[in-house]
Amino acid sequence: MGSQRSGFVRAGSAAAYLQAFVLCGISTVLLTRAYLAATGYPKIGGGGLHIAHVLWGGLLMMVALGVALAFLGRAARICGAMLGGVGFGLFVDEVGKFITETTDYFYRPAAGIIYLTFAVLVVMTQWLRGPVERTADERRADAANAALIGVISGLTTRQRMEAIDLVTESERDVDRALVRLLNAIPDAEPRRVERWRAAAGRLRARLDTLLRPPWTLAATAYYLIALPALTIVGTVVAAFTGGLDHAGGRPAGLVVIGAAVCAGVLSIRGATTLRADRAAGIRWLRLALLTDLLVGQVFKFTVNQFAAVSELAVDMVALWVLVRWSQRVAA
Structure with a gap:
C-alpha cells in the first residue's frame, strides 16, 4: 500500500516568489502614498462617484491569479507574484477606510496595520528559506x-x-x-536574470567581507541594547509634550514601552551570552529584534510615523547582520 500523500507540496522556489510579491507590495504602498501626496490626493470619477485604488488592486490581484492558473512556467509565476504584489499593495493601502466609520484614509494606526501585514509576510519568507528537511x-x-x-x-x-x-x-x-x-x-x-543573479552574488560576497571583523556583531548588540532605552525615553517625552494626544496615541505608547522593555531584557541576555556561546547569543539578539519588529514597530507607526520608518531601516540592517553572522557560525 502506498503512503498517504498530502495534497500540498511546498515548492523550493516559494520564498523567491513570495519575496517578489512582498517587495512589489511594499513599493506600491510607498509610491502610491508619495504620488497622492504630491498631487493633492486627486479623485478618479465624477458625479458623486470615486473609483478608489482598492478596486484597481482587486483587479490586478484577479489578473495575477488568472495568469498563475492559466499558464505554466517560471515567467507566469513571477508575473503573477509581481502583479499580485502590486494589487495587494493598492488594496492594503486603503485599509484605514474600511476599519473606521468615517472611512478615514489618514487613520494613523493604518500605517501600523499595513506594516504588520508585510512584516508577517517577510517572516513567512524567512521561514520558507530556512533549513527545513525536505521530503x-x-x-x-x-x-x-x-x-x-x-x-x-x-x-x-x-x-x-x-x-x-x-x-x-x-x-x-x-x-x-x-x-x-x-x-x-x-x-x-544566458539570460539577463542570470547576469543579475551573478552580480547580486558578487555584491553579497563583498558585503559579507564587511562582516568579518567581530566588532560588527558587537556594534549590533550595543545598538539593540540602546534602542529600547531610547524608545522608552522618546515615548515618555512624547507623552509629556502632547505627542500622544492624537487618537490611539496613548494606548500605542504603552504597548511601545512594554515591547521595548521585553526587547531590552532579551538584548542584554543575548549580549552577555555572546562571549560564552556565540550562536545562543545571536538567537537571543534576533528574538529581541523580532520583538521590536513584530510588536513595537507596529505601534510606533501610530506614535511617530517618521521616526518609525527611519528606525525600521536601521533595524533591517541589524537583522541582516544577525542573519549573516548566524549562517557564518552555523557553517
Missing part, C-alpha cells in the same frame, strides 16, 4: 517542475545540476526518469 515528494516535485521549466525555456548548467541533485540519490524509477529528462533538456541561453 522525497517535495524534492521530486521540484525536480519535475525544473524539467517543466526546461521544456519551455531550457535550463542553465546551474539549474540542471541543482535539479538533478534533488533526486540523484534515489533508486526509484520515476526519479531515474527525471534525471534522464533533465539531462536531455537543451541548454538555455
Whole structure:
C-alpha cells in the first residue's frame, strides 16, 4: 500500500516568489502614498462617484491569479507574484477606510496595520528559506517542475545540476526518469536574470567581507541594547509634550514601552551570552529584534510615523547582520 500523500507540496522556489510579491507590495504602498501626496490626493470619477485604488488592486490581484492558473512556467509565476504584489499593495493601502466609520484614509494606526501585514509576510519568507528537511515528494516535485521549466525555456548548467541533485540519490524509477529528462533538456541561453543573479552574488560576497571583523556583531548588540532605552525615553517625552494626544496615541505608547522593555531584557541576555556561546547569543539578539519588529514597530507607526520608518531601516540592517553572522557560525 502506498503512503498517504498530502495534497500540498511546498515548492523550493516559494520564498523567491513570495519575496517578489512582498517587495512589489511594499513599493506600491510607498509610491502610491508619495504620488497622492504630491498631487493633492486627486479623485478618479465624477458625479458623486470615486473609483478608489482598492478596486484597481482587486483587479490586478484577479489578473495575477488568472495568469498563475492559466499558464505554466517560471515567467507566469513571477508575473503573477509581481502583479499580485502590486494589487495587494493598492488594496492594503486603503485599509484605514474600511476599519473606521468615517472611512478615514489618514487613520494613523493604518500605517501600523499595513506594516504588520508585510512584516508577517517577510517572516513567512524567512521561514520558507530556512533549513527545513525536505521530503522525497517535495524534492521530486521540484525536480519535475525544473524539467517543466526546461521544456519551455531550457535550463542553465546551474539549474540542471541543482535539479538533478534533488533526486540523484534515489533508486526509484520515476526519479531515474527525471534525471534522464533533465539531462536531455537543451541548454538555455544566458539570460539577463542570470547576469543579475551573478552580480547580486558578487555584491553579497563583498558585503559579507564587511562582516568579518567581530566588532560588527558587537556594534549590533550595543545598538539593540540602546534602542529600547531610547524608545522608552522618546515615548515618555512624547507623552509629556502632547505627542500622544492624537487618537490611539496613548494606548500605542504603552504597548511601545512594554515591547521595548521585553526587547531590552532579551538584548542584554543575548549580549552577555555572546562571549560564552556565540550562536545562543545571536538567537537571543534576533528574538529581541523580532520583538521590536513584530510588536513595537507596529505601534510606533501610530506614535511617530517618521521616526518609525527611519528606525525600521536601521533595524533591517541589524537583522541582516544577525542573519549573516548566524549562517557564518552555523557553517
